[in-house]
Amino acid sequence: MARWEPGARERMLMAAxxxxxxxxxxxxxxAGIAARAGVTERTFFRHFADKREVLFEGSDLLEEVVTGAVAAAPAGLPPVELVTSAFEALGPFFAERQEFARRRLAVISANASLLERELLKLHSLKSATADALRARGLPDPDAVLTAEFGGTIFQVGFQRWMxxxxxxxxxxxxxxTSTELTALVARDRAG
Amino acid sequence: MARWEPGARERMLMAAxxxxxxxxxxxxxxAGIAARAGVTERTFFRHFADKREVLFEGSDLLEEVVTGAVAAAPAGLPPVELVTSAFEALGPFFAERQEFARRRLAVISANASLLERELLKLHSLKSATADALRARGLPDPDAVLTAEFGGTIFQVGFQRWMxxxxxxxxxxxxxxTSTELTALVARDRAG
Structure with missing residues (x-):
């Protein structure tokens, strides 16, 4: 059997x-997922550690994109602009993934342990973002608050995109979403 | 055996x-927790559904306090002030609980499934807060963004308090924390 299966990964994702x-x-x-995708179980395990991994496989890359963008941003940006542009860098990552994201969320929302895992991934993303901000010299509490701001605009922006x-x-x-959250906070200062 | 055990609940919390x-x-x-607290297992189960419940028993009340404070806040408050005052209402809930909170966090941080449960509780608190804000007539996305703002100042403020x-x-x-997050966002608008 050839080790190269064109489109096999995409077929396995959708079959799962x-x-x-x-x-x-x-x-x-x-076994059932592999059969639906027309591949062997061995092929499945070359791509994914287990069936749950199908749902969370991109999250390490997502974290790398955001923390990499924080590290690479120009000097002198104010924190909220910095974190907004870092999360904007996720555009290419999510391109073409809208249907997958919608179907994935339906599966995750139906299962408490998957939802808990999803929240843990978001928590990890925010912690890594705070670390990347500290590495640029942003002190606490601003590093934590900026990372939380980023997590919020990502979560809400993700929902809207889906x-x-x-x-x-x-x-x-x-x-x-970043612009709206900023305006919401500004409304208080004006009031 | 008397059904009233003075201090039994506190002893069970600390024994756990x-x-x-x-x-x-x-x-x-x-069995081990009950023995440490000097009560019977039956007494334990009159207070807690299982050993995990010891760690999460207050979270329904916490949600009631915050959503109740949102509902009861005076009309005309800007959203960020409204949600800040609603989370401030947690003061009496956490009074005298600092040592418990610290030791509880150490246990939770050492166990992935407990940490996931903790994050799910926070997620649920933010959803309930958004619902309470909508019930006051705050439209989306402001209701969601304001609830996320509240979740952030609660999480960070909680860490600082601990x-x-x-x-x-x-x-x-x-x-x-609310004042600092507001200033952080304002810094961007000025920049």
């Missing part, structure tokens, strides 16, 4: 979502 | 933390 949706996450098996029928780039939703 | 710290959360048993040797009221730490 089909299996989780039809059978439930707990009941679905790697529900956007026009599938506009996630970066635009993140930017817009 | 001792057991989790000494033996590890997974290894600790209800590490505060003077054990100043948690409300003061929450207010200070």
């Amino acid at each position: 979502l089909d299996a989780f949706t039809d059978e439930g996450f707990e009941q679905a098996t790697v 529900n956007d029928p026009a599938a506009v780039d996630i970066a635009a939703h993140i930017r817009r | 933390l001792d057991a989790f710290t000494d033996e590890g959360f997974e290894q600790a048993t209800v 590490n505060d040797p003077a054990a100043v009221d948690i409300a003061a730490h929450i207010r200070r």
